[in-house]
Every structure is written in structure tokens, then in C-alpha cells.
Amino acid sequence: MTTPDLAALVLTAWLAFATTAVLLVIGTPLAWWLARTESAGKPFIEALVALPLVLPPTVLGFYLLLLFNPGAPLGAFWLSVTGDTLTFSFAGLVVASVVYSLPFMVQPLASAFSSVARAPMEAAASLRASPLDAFFSVAVPLSARGFITAAVLTFAHTLGEFGVVLMVGGNLPDRTRVVSIAIYEHVETLAYREAHALSAILLLVSFVVLTLVYAFNRRHSVRVG
């Protein structure tokens, strides 16, 4: 395997890890809120979370590109704080992937939380546990399967990202050139052997990861997607 292809693999793995980590932090409170709320705004937020499932990645990527542009408030803010642009950068890819993979984190988590959000939390409160204490000591351990499912799906989904990356990241080696982009490039230049190698790796990793998730959830179904 060539060095640029190896770099693309490493970059992709990093992107998937970073996206999963950020989504665990953002997605957990959001999923908890969705599982517990009786607010009239719930369907609106649920629809927003699910949008990346149905929107073409190019549409999502197009809007993100506009937001990331240094002329737009978000892009300008990022540039002033970090000195780097969000467009065509790794940070930009992480932000885009977080948006793109949001439903894969939030939906399994919200589904897992919905069965532990009331009864065990009341029991914990009757044992003098504060809501935050009860969340970490009762809700999280009881939702362990939901966390694993959500994290693995988010990771696997980010591995295969293409359209959004192409729109906001382009194809800069060591910066934004992820595996799916590298494969596309190989195919365009008719370098089928290299395309085969990378494709096979992606196929194998995705298949193994999904098999593990389904084996793990065999007796304990968590709604996905």
C-alpha cells in the first residue's frame, strides 16, 4: 500500500474517533432530553436530528460550506479563535461529520434512555441520589448497550463518509483526504488495484463492526436509524 493511502486510512480513523468522542459529549444530553421531555418542541428537534439521514450529503455539505466560509459568522469566529479556516481543514471535517452522524448517536441513545428515564431515576431519587448522580450511577450503566451501539454506529458511519467531506474538505493529502475520497480518486485515474485494497479494508471493517453490534444486541434490541 502506498504512503498516501496509508495516510488516508490513518486520517479516516482519526476523524471517526474524534467525531465519536465529540458526539458522545453532545449527543448524550440531547438524547436524554429527547427521552424525558414532554415539550411540544420535541418533534421539531427529532426531525432536525434525523435530517442527515434523508438529506443528500451534497446538500448538507453545501450548507456547511456556506457556514464555514470565513465570510460567514461561524467561519469568521473559528478563524479568529484558531487562526485556521473551517473549510478545507481537519477541524472542519470533524464539525461536518458531527452533524452528518448526529442521528447515529442520538437515536440509539434516546431509545436506550427511554426505558430508564423514569422508573429507575425515581428509585434513585428515593435513595437520596441527585439527578446528576442518578444519571451517572443508574441511567448510564443501565444504558450501556445503547452507548456501545451508538458509538460503534457513529464510528462506522463516519468511516464511510464521502459527499460531505468532498464539499467542505476537498482532497488535501494529510488534511482532508479520507479513504472514500482516495478510492474515488483511484477509480477516476483507473488505478483499480489501489481502489480494491482500500475498498476491501473499508468493507471488512464495516462488516466486522456491524456484526459485533448485532451479536451484542441479539437479546436486547436497540432501535437504529
Add this chain to the structure above:
Amino acid sequence: MSVSAKVLTVDAALMRGDFRLTIDATVPLDGCTALFGPSGSGKTTLLRLIAGFDRPNRGRIALGSTPWCDTATRTSVAPHRRGVGFVFQETRLFDHLSVAGNLAYADRRSAQSAAGYTFDDVVAGCELERLLDRRPASLSGGERQRASLARMLLARPELALLDEPLSALDQRRRLELGGLIGTLPERFGVPVLFVSHDVDEICRLADHVVVLADGKVSAIGRTGDVLNAAEFAATRDDPGVVLDGTVTDIDTRLRLVTVDAGGSALKLPLIGPVSAGTHVRVRFRARDLAIATQAPTALSIRNVIAGDITAIDADGESAFVTIRLAVQGGVLAARITRAAVEALELTVGQHAYALVKSASLE
């Protein structure tokens, strides 16, 4: 251990769909108090209001002088700060922890509390020694309830709320666990408020009763007084009459307990463990009492109580009448036929004897 006789003041209303709960009551928290009523009368909802899991639409709930919830001042103490223990009908043990883990969860968070009993005291009291390593999912119904009760005790609450703790159990386990619940105030110094729709259970365990009907308190008071009241009797099919008494003698050979109920000595079958001097309630169902005008001899019935007839009430259009007989310690009710009344020429004021075919020691 003495039980602090605090009072729980509830003056609150809650609307949910067609259901309306309007409670205005001062509940003495002394020993065991039963919350009694048919299903749908609001018993569980009232417990949830007290625990803080639900909020009233309007009103005030206070323990002693500490307000827990007051919609007028928009204050509400969070459930975990109320110091209220709750035993849920479906136990709600934490499945990710062992029995010991469940108990330790409560113990750790209440260790600073003043209650003078330890983890081991509770484990012994609830007979959980051999279950500590087990997972909740592997426990039987009775074991789950005991573990849940122990976990609640280790939260060292100021008030224990029990939502139908015995309803899922068979008769034998009911008696066992009921006995345990009855001793909680004395052994662990915690007043108990428990939901029940079983008159036997209430008679056996409760010192006080709050009767709920259609979302309102219809009666409140000492168990004997509430259960003997005519309004209560009218709503039940033969709820029986309750006399308060004290165990004076236990005969293990004949398996009999002697109870002094306000001067009337009663011989009752020995069932559970009791000790002399224990305060008990004896329940007489009207259908288990017969009436004689002379003291009978050569009779298998051991309990004959003398008294004066105070009332003879026809039981609707049926063949039966209810005789009320004032005896030492209370007023008994006997259900006999109209024909017997005529044959014996029973009249109000007449001296007579109640023959007790059976009575239960509660």
C-alpha cells in the same frame, strides 16, 4: 427505638384527565399508617405527591413544619432532598447491581444520617444474608420485596412510603413480609405509610388508617375506630369488628394465645411468632359469630363473650339481621337469621352471649 410522632399535612389537588384528587388531611406519622381504598381511588397518586414524583396543581404538602411543596409560594423540595423512602410495587431494584450493590447504593448516600442502625442490622432484619451476591433478576417475588425494603431502610428515610408491598405475594409470604413491615417503626424508628386494599392486611399492620374514595379522604383515624365505623362497614361485605387487645399468655402445647381485649379474655390459635405483652388487634367477622341467651356448656367453641344487645338491624330484604352486642372492650356484630331472632325472642337491651366460631389475631 421511639418513633417521632410527626404529622404529614397534605392539602392539595391534582387533576389528570377525568381523575381528580383532592386531599385535605393531617396524617399522624406514628407507627404504621395504611392508605386504604379501591383501585382508582388515588392511593398511589397520593404517595407520589408525598414523595415529590408528581406535583399537585394546587396546594401544600409539609412534614411537620418543613414545607415540601407549596404552589402558593412556588416552592418544591426535590424528591432526593425530602428524605422519603419509597418501596415501589414493582420493586425497581437496579438490575446492573447485585443485591449488596443495591443496598450499598442507598447506604453510601445516607451514611451521614442520624439513624442508628447499620448495613448489617438491615441485612439481618430483612434476612438477606444469603442473597447478597445475587442479581435482582434471579430473585423470587418475596425476595425482591425484601431487598427493596432493605434498600429503602438503608436510605435512612424520615418516612417510608410502601406502594402495595404485599400485593404480588402468596399468602404465606404475605404474612412473613407483613410481619416485617409491621415492626419497621419500632425496630428502625421510621414511620410507615403503606398502600393496601386488603382489610386483613390493614387490620394486622396498621395503627392508623386513611380511607380514600374517589380521590378524597373519606375517613381517617385509629384502625379499630375506622374499621368499626358504620360508614366503613356499609361499603364492604362483612369487614368485621376489631377489638384492641394485649397478649397475656401463650400456650405452645395447645397452640393457643390468650388475649385480653378490654376485659374479655379470648383464646385464639397461635399462628405467627408473638410474645406476651404485644399489642394486637382481634378481628371478628359478623358471619363467624352466633348468639345465645344463656351461657352455653359442653360446646366446642372456646370463646364466649357476654354482653348486652344494643341494636338489631335488618339486613335489607334478606333472611339475615345484624345483632350489635356491647361487650367489654367494644361492640361486636353478629349476623344471624330473622328466624333465630324470633325463636330466641331477642330484644334490644337484653343480656346475651356471643359465640365466636373463629376470630383472627392480627
